[in-house]
Amino acid sequence: MDKKSSKNNIKAIIFDMDGVIINSEPIYEEVNKKIYPEYGINLTQAERDSLRGTSLFDSWQKLLNKFEVKAEYSHYKIEDFIEQHIHSYYVGLANSEDLKLMPGVKAWFEFFKEHGYKMIIASSSYPPVVEYIYQRFELAEYFIGYVDSTTIINGKPAPDIYLRAAKRLNFKPGECLVIEDSENGVKGAKAAGCKVIAYNRAADPSQDLAAADLEIAEFSRDNLHKILF
Structure with missing residues (x-):
């Protein structure tokens, strides 16, 4: 069955990256546990969870409005915090031997490519990381490219990144299927008018994914059929 016969009229796929394509969230979590206290910012797990899916700019804007950093960092601009954070993420990813594609996701890439669906990544991460x-x-074997947090004004949960991704794909948002794993991401994708699949492999209770059209725990053939056929 080709894409024209899809019951949802889906013509293109927009993938989030972290936690959907790759298992990067545990790596970021370890980085965050170290980097925030370094600046004198001590967050609860719930506070860290609330930032999931948002860009570093939006995260740091919220944090700097709420917390006072250590005196030695008082001269830092928000760009300085972001630059250090990006570097820490990059190093964490590059040094990780456990960084892998999510189980089954490559088979979905192959299916979508074989059946003529265009694909793009919409990530809150910054260009060096993406x-x-x-x-x-x-990933260039499957995707036409990516949009990142520097290409938009308002990050997730605003719809901006999905609207930009749909425009890059040359399809209407309603013709695009977004695959997300965060509450902020699901909200933003729905606000853009896209169909949304919530990938919740770990059954994470910190993320409210109820707004998604469907919630899945694995990239399986059965779930693929639930979405498209």
């Missing part, structure tokens, strides 16, 4: 993942896992 580009590293894009190259490391040879």
Whole structure:
């Protein structure tokens, strides 16, 4: 069955990256546990969870409005915090031997490619991180490219990144299927008018994914059929 016969009229796929394409969230979690206290910011797990899916700019804007950093960092601009954070994420990913594609996701890539669906990545991460993942896992074989947090004004849960991704794909948002794993991501994708699949492999209770059209725990053939046929 080709894409024209899809019951949902889906013509293109928009993938989130972290926690959907790759298992990067545990790596980021370890980085965050170290980097925030370094600046004198001590967050609860719930506070860290609330930032999931948002860009570093939005995260740091919220944090700097709420917390006072250590005196030695008082001269830092928000760009300085972001630059250090991006570097820490990059190093964490590059040094991780456990960084892998999510189980089954490559088979979905192959299916969508074989059946003529255009694909793009919409990530809240910054270009050095997205580009590293894009190259490391040879994603250009499947995707037309990516949009990242520097290409938009308002990050998730605003719809901006999905609207931009749909425009890059040359399809209407309603013709695009978004695959997300965060509450902020699901909200943003729905606000854009896209169909949304919530990938919740770990059954994470910190993320309210009820707004998604369907919630799945694995990239299986059965779930693929639930979405498209």
